[in-house]
Amino acid sequence: MDRIVVHGGARLEGTVTVSGSKNSTLALMASALLAEGETVLHNVPRVRDVDTMLQILGALGARARWDEKDAHTLRIAGRVTKPEAPYDLVRKMRASFLVLGPLVARFGAGRVSEPGGCAIGVRPVDQHLKGLEALGACVRLDHGYVEATSDGLQGARVVFDLNTVNGTQNVLMAATLAQGESVLENAAREPEVIELARALVAMGAQIQGAGTDRIVVRGVPGLRGITHRVAGDRIEAGTLLAAGVITRGDVTVEGVEPEALETTLEKLRETGALVEVGSERIRVRAEGAPRAIRVVTAPYPGLATDMQAQLMAVLTLAQGSSVVTETVFENRFMHVPELQRMGADIALDGRSAHVRGVTSLSAAPVMATDLRASAGLIVAALAAEGDTTVNRVYHIDRGYERIEEKLRSLGAEIRREA
């Protein structure tokens, strides 16, 4: 089982290009099931979650493979021979559930294992099912599988009870082939929703309002495959910028639009970092200890919950006490005990973590528990005195392509050990 060893203390500086967005890629891969013909995705990150989705598409009978010439290009033929996504794959990645909407919309049937909860929370799919049922799908639970059938979805008004990114994406994809007009109220506004809608429109869908909380879709008889370049990963960008700040360095990330992580940049500015933005590039410079700040995660355009652990790592070395409040997931503080092992002074109080800044962190063997918690531990390790070993690095590999190489190119002393 791989682990990453970081010798902390190096000041990061230089420029690095982020990979394509993992979360956009997963939704775009599912959307290929809606289209006749081949969908080509460029700038796809080579991460484990994408491999898992490739296996899911394969299990459905869709021919999905990496391009022979370009290692970051996927080719997906939207054909399905068996509309069932098996438990052993879905349990590895709950985003597999994103195939249900396309399956029932295009093929009239989909059977996907109910994704269990995961480390960060129960993460039910009730909103996905509420939307599909509103569009006329017949949904039933059968031996741990969700089965959705329909002999033709009908446009409808769907009001989500809460903000759900994948729920919005699943229902949006289904609505593109429903007969008539659908209105998605209280829709998620994340950049990944906007990017998916853009790709669906390129496929021939009729969608207005993506990026607002009200999306209007006019169903069409069919969609055709497209070529699409995946946007840069805004969370990977935020992670690399946090690494620049905690090491009091000078780091530029390229290949991502700044407004996709504007609130993260605002928070980094509040800590005293200098943040400059340009077209598809962001530069941070930090000197001295960060200032203590208040962080509250929220649906977009609020601070991304996926950036919470990485910002907390920075704040463990702040001057003064910060408060970090997690409002999206109910159990997303598993990085806290590991940071405490490194000398961080953090007290948990329900959904808030009170982070009292210390003057230094000390290296320790730590355990990765989920994708972004592990990223937070790596950020902390970059500033800790000594060699930190982050175990169970497969969590990181789910969403970051060769994170150690990107950080090493910025001057980090970091290596992967098998």
Ligand code: EPZ
């Ligand atoms: C997406 O997950 C991302 N994953 C997550 O990133 C991200 O943390 C999350 O959005 C929030 O931004 C992908 O896009 C693949 P939600 P998603 O539905 O869509 C509750 C990462 O690290 N909820 O917006 O599954 C849910 O329990 C991952 O890259 C319901 O109650 O998240 C959670 O508390 C982690 N019922 C809240 O809503 C539902 O039907 C937000 O979840 C759906 C969600």
